[in-house]
Amino acid sequence: MTAQAQPRTQAELLQRAREVIPGAAISTEAxxxxxxxxxxxxxxxxxxxxxxxxxxxxxxxxGPMVLGHGHPEVVAAVQEQAARGATYFAINRQAIELAELMVSAIPCAEQVRFTGSGGEATFGALRLARAYTGRQKILKFEGGYHGAHDYALMSSTPAVPPPFPQAIPDSAGIPDAIAETVLVAPFNDSETAAGIIGDHREHLAAVIVEPFQRSIPPVPGFLAALRDACRRNGVLLIFDEVVTGFRFAWGGAQERYGVTPDLATYGKIAFGGYAGGAIAGPKEMMRLLDPALRAAGVSLTGTLSGNPVSAAAGLATLRVLERERxxxxxxxxxxxxxxxxxxxxxxxxxxxxxxxxxxxxxxxxxxxxxxxxxxxxxxxxxxxxxxxxxxxxxxxxxxxxxxxxxxxxxxxxxxxxxxxxxxxxxxxxxx
Ligand SMILES: Cc1ncc(COP(=O)(O)O)c(C=O)c1O
Missing domain, CATH: 3.90.1150.10 (Aspartate Aminotransferase, domain 1)
Structure with missing residues (x-):
């Protein structure tokens, strides 16, 4: 082993990180x-x-490590799968069994489609909602986080928030056109949200919400009012359960708060700390993700989507949660x-x-x-x-x-x- 590979001190390793990794960070925090x-x-x-x-x-x-780091059943499942192959880019037993378990737990799910991350799942769910409704716009809530893609990084952390329903990008490099397709409403204010939904119904494909936004619980009746407003206006309701899924209850926020959305998105716990995400919903909507539809359907793919190591880690995690719920x-x-x-x-x-x-x-x-x-x-x-x-x-x-x-x-x-x-x-x- 070279001297380079064996740092003498932590400070030296951090110095090396600063050289080769911007800000020595792997996320937005350092x-x-x-x-x-x-x-x-x-x-x-x-x-x-x-x-x-x-x-x-x-x-x-x-957030993924709800059982703690290195849970023995998760480690064993990953080790066993790793020896059988890291990834196949084709349907596999682990992914099928994970999909079955998710469908059994998630109230809105008849089917799931795997992605490579939670952010890819929200991105895909929004595309699916546009394809299903034939409308272009989405509504999200100020302060809500749905990943790092362009539609999600709108009004998540605005220092000076503009008036509702105007969206403001959270990052440099996002095209202006995105802000024109995203409407923003205040969380926990069902009257304002319902008003925006009604006003924009002709162009609005979906409302995406973290049912528990960052650390803020929904006030009683807020999610049910969103459900009603979406139904009345033919707009899809998407719960982003990347954080709440399998954490607030076996059936996630849908079970905890008693409101069932049209579609929901997953990541974190459902993949046991390995790369993964999923969109869940009824067959009638999910069928648009069937590749047999070709250009008439929704194209969504990724090299690591549904990979068997992530699926094995997710399965092991969910089996423990189900058994010991x-x-x-x-x-x-x-x-x-x-x-x-x-x-x-x-x-x-x-x-x-x-x-x-x-x-x-x-x-x-x-x-x-x-x-x-x-x-x-x-x-x-x-x-x-x-x-x-x-x-x-x-x-x-x-x-x-x-x-x-x-x-x-x-x-x-x-x-x-x-x-x-x-x-x-x-x-x-x-x-
Ligand atoms: C509510 C929510 N949605 C989506 C995401 C994005 O998931 P990922 O980081 O796996 O892309 C996150 C990540 O923290 C999240 O908290």
């Missing part, structure tokens, strides 16, 4: 120098860096609620205003008094102060990135105690 670490491996609720330090992980791979879901909710309450109590005791919107397994911390119902309600929060607290916690072995906290079945009471003790010390340091 840790600042005083906190940055390089991950070597992960197990259960913990990450381990190349210097041998461990961190209680609340990023959890941005009576204990896993209550535990996820219990842990998340106790952690959110514990953090909120520590902040409140220091008279720091705090809101912790969320539902059991996912929540977020905003340092503000104002309750949060939609994206605009979050704009006044002191992100910088909470970010400093997160970094101080990370230096004490608890990894938070300032965004959503993802809890897993592998987090223990001991993790909870250590997390709150790190939060106490971080508050002492940053106050």
């Amino acid at each position: 840790l600042p120098d005083d906190t940055a670490f390089v991950i070597e491996r992960a197990q259960g609720s913990r990450l381990y860096d190349v210097a041998g330090r461990s961190y209680i992980d609340y990023v959890m791979g941005s 009576a204990t896993i879901y209550p535990r996820l909710y219990d842990y998340g609620e106790r952690l959110a309450r514990g953090i909120a109590d520590l902040l409140a005791a220091r008279r720091i205003p705090v809101q912790t919107p969320g539902e059991g397994p996912i929540f977020q911390v905003y340092l503000q008094d104002r309750p949060i119902r939609d994206y605009r309600d979050t704009l006044g929060a002191s992100g910088a102060r909470w970010g400093a607290i997160c970094r101080a916690m990370t230096r004490r072995g608890v990894f938070l990135n300032g965004g959503k906290l993802y809890c897993s079945a592998a987090h223990s009471d001991d993790d909870l105690r250590q997390t709150l003790s790190a939060a106490t010390a971080a508050l002492d340091e940053t106050s």
Whole structure:
């Protein structure tokens, strides 16, 4: 092995990363120098860096690792499949069995079509909705995230939001024409959303919504009102369940909130931490994805879509969740609620205003008094102060990135105690 391949220190490895990877980042987030670490491996609720330090992980791979890192049944399934071939670009047993299990769990699903990621699934679902309705526009909610494609990166994180229903791009490089096909509504405001849907019905193919937007739960009646408005106007309702699928309940947000959309999209948990995504829906709509239709249908393909390693990891993950649903879901909710309450109590005791919107397994911390119902309600929060607290916690072995906290079945009471003790010390340091 060359010296180049064996870094002496973590700092040296980070320096090498800066040379060959823009911003030394693999996503839109990079840790600042005083906190940055390089991950070597992960197990259960913990990450381990190349210097041998461990961190209680609340990023959890941005959500897929609901059973914790390296669950033995998932590892065994992946190892077995890897020896039988990494990918085939053709229908395979693992993909069929995963599709069957998803159809059995998801209320709106009679069929599923696999993609390479959650973002590819939302992109494909929007194309399918356009093809099915013969209309061009889509409506999304301000602050909602559906992946990194051009239609999704509209009004997800606007610093200065324009008036509704105007969309604004979140990234350089998105063609102006995209903004003309995307309408934006405020989350949790069914009256405004229904008004926009009605006004644009002739051109509107679909409404896409995270049923639980980032960390904001739907207010009672909001999703049902969207369902009604879409039905009345012949517009398809798409639930983006990339985050909520198999996490809020075995049947995801559709089961948890009791509203069934026309189409839904999946990623993360359904592929056990491996690359994958899926569109789910009724046969009457999904049939447009049948390649036999050729140019009359919807073209959607990807080298790794439905690959057997991802499908094996997803199957193993879902089988554990289905088998242990009576204990896993209550535990996820219990842990998340106790952690959110514990953090909120520590902040409140220091008279720091705090809101912790969320539902059991996912929540977020905003340092503000104002309750949060939609994206605009979050704009006044002191992100910088909470970010400093997160970094101080990370230096004490608890990894938070300032965004959503993802809890897993592998987090223990001991993790909870250590997390709150790190939060106490971080508050002492940053106050
Ligand atoms: C709600 C939601 N939809 C879609 C995506 C995109 O999924 P992927 O990152 O697999 O493309 C994400 C990713 O975080 C998400 O949170």
